[in-house]
Amino acid sequence: MKKIFPILAAAIIGGFSGNFIQNKFLPKEIAPLTISNSAEFKPANFNYLSTNESLSDFSIAAEKTIHSVVHVKNLKEGNLVNNKAFEYFFGYQYKYAPQMGSGSGVIISSDGYIVTNHHVIDKASKLSVTLNNNSTYEASVIGSDPLTDIALVKIETEEPLPYLSFGDSDMAKIGEWVLAVGNPFNLTSTVTAGIISAKAREFDKNQSFIQTDAAVNPGNSGGALVNTNGDLIGINTAISSQTGSYIGYSFAVPSNTARKVVQDIMEFGTVKKAVLGISAITSPELLSSNYGVEDLEGVYISGVEEGSSAKEAGLKEGDIIKQIDYLEIKKFSDLTGYLASKRPQDAVVIKVSRNGKLSDFKVVLKEKQTALLPIIGFTVKNLSPEDQKRFKIKNGVKIIGVPVAYENYGLIGKVVVSIDDKPIINIENHDTIGMLAIDKKGDIAGGCTTSGLSYKMAGRVGDSAIIGSGLFIDNEVGGATATGMGEEVLKTVGSFLIVELMRQGKTPQEACEEAVQRVIKNAGDRYKDFQVGFIALNKAGEIGSYCIHEWFNYQVHTAKENKNYKSDYYNKA
Secondary structure (H helix, E strand, O other): OOOHHHHHHHHHHHHHHHHHHHHHOOOEEOOOEEOOOOOOOEEOOOEOOOOOOOOOOOHHHHHHHHOOEEEEEEEEOOOEOOOHHHHHHHOOOOOEOOEEEEEEEEEOOOOOEEEEOHHHHOOOOEEEEEOOOOOEEEEEEEEEEOOOOEEEEEEOOOOOOOOOOEOOHHHOOOOOEEEEEEOHHHOOOEEEEEEEEEEEEEOHHHOEEEEEOOOOOOOOOOOEEEOOOOOEEEEEEEEOOOOOOOOOOEEEEEHHHHHHHHHHHHHHOOOOOEEOOEEEEOOHHHHHHHOOOOOOOOEEEEEEOOOOHHHHHOOOOOOEEEEEOOEEOOOHHHHHHHHOOOOOOOEEEEEEEEOOEEEEEEEEOEEOOEEEOOOOOOEEEEOOHHHHHHHOOOOOEEEEEOOHHHHHHOOOOOEEOEEOOEEOOOOOOOOOOEEEEEOOOOOEEEEEOOOHHHOOOOOOOOHHHHHHHHEEEEOOOEEEEEEEOHHHHHHHOHHHHHHHHHHOOOOHHHHHHHHHHHHHHHHHHHHHHOOEEEEEEEOOOOEEEEEOOOOOEEEEEOOOOEEEEEOOEOOOO
16 A cells, blocks of 8 residues: 555646646637537638639648738636645645637738637737747737627737738638638648538527538637638638537638728727618518418518618518628528628618519618617617607617516606616717827827717716817827716816826826826726726827726827727726
8 A cells, every 4th residue: 555655646646737737838729609509500611613723722722821820829817726636745825827728810911910709819818929930929909899709909010921811702602612721729720621511601699600611620710711712701710519629510700791890990999880770580481371471582571660771761561672782682691691791871772572573772771770778688779859859858768679577667668868877878878089180290289079978967067178178289298188978087187187297207108097097096986887088199299098998999090001009998807
């Protein structure tokens, strides 16, 4: 027994430590989103081969792609390590162990913009990107859209980078060959081939995917799906698997959707959603049995929202959408997938079948007219002019849907004006937008808009005070502007304060941070319930920004380019 115990102890320690090192210190591949469905699917993209191309040689497309696909590593703050064995044998103390995840990304511009999945960069405390030549760079998140699972990150490099051009995913055909390129299981620059097995595959959130049988595994998330020309036609995102690994099908976000999301993030700092404003019955069985509809190809309109783009264009309940622009519509995901590539104010031509006759309608798309209130789950919309006249109010949102638990309370049609004494203006709750500008001579100018929050309401200050506190220019020093809760900016005269701090020698960044700190000190614990953000510019052209909570973005425009930046923030808890 005296000989056996040391051997057993060594075996236990050796096995445990090996597992510990594997789990705690080596990067864990970020798995594609797992799809649960009666049928199992996986994303992929593909493009048509001409008769002059080889059906078996994809080397040109692979060579073009692998240098533009990168390895993305996501460092997250970890949880306490609970390691009783290490504590017993070595006196190991509990520590916070960082968690490292790895996925893929695709370079889309020579100056370092990279598209990947939202779930690859989500909750990262630090991001790094490794190129195919093994060079590693720190990356910053420019913006992200959880709904489409698309994110945009940026690395700074002096050398121009190889990149992929977006292809037209609408033109991809079922049965065409595609390549999936990524870093599965930390195996860098891995290429797999398959065909497009389906398009407009629909899952939760009405997302529309390209389905392929090109092998996609953990670590492939955010990687490229390309056609045989090496054009980017999808971002590999999801698999359906009971094991977490590839079993036959994978799914990719179509390139037209990804491109639109990226363009929105770069231009606006957020994603603009365009909707028709219709409800639809998507079950062919229901249409046939309950509605007696024989034409089952297309989208059957069961309702049209008041004030929506569909309503204004003349679409009606009972219309069957057969085509949008050049795209034939056979099912609901065909429609939602195409709309995901459009912005508000884009015009489309919709062909519908009405009473057996085909008619074209020009529709100018609008932003989503409804929103879901958090926690309580009410579906609401902005007040129409008729609603404002009827209820004798200018601000608030109208309830148009409630969870089952509230169905008997008579809430449909009522107006929500505040939640926990916080006013509800509209579904957007837009805040003030400010602008600072400097010319070649170093002269500074600024501008500021008012917003819904500046309406005169009980206990609130008016427009002039908010604008006056939200913008201040001193051409000898610099300028500053603010957004967020105007009263809180007013209490500290925040923009004026920033300029005076710059006059005392602080940089724009330092001045913005101190101004936010003063707002927080003045508000106490209330700071958790509102947002304030500042940007500042001095005579040297230096820029600073800071805010209380995450997701305050600002854009810098020069003669060469527009860049969107995510501001640093205080509340990182």
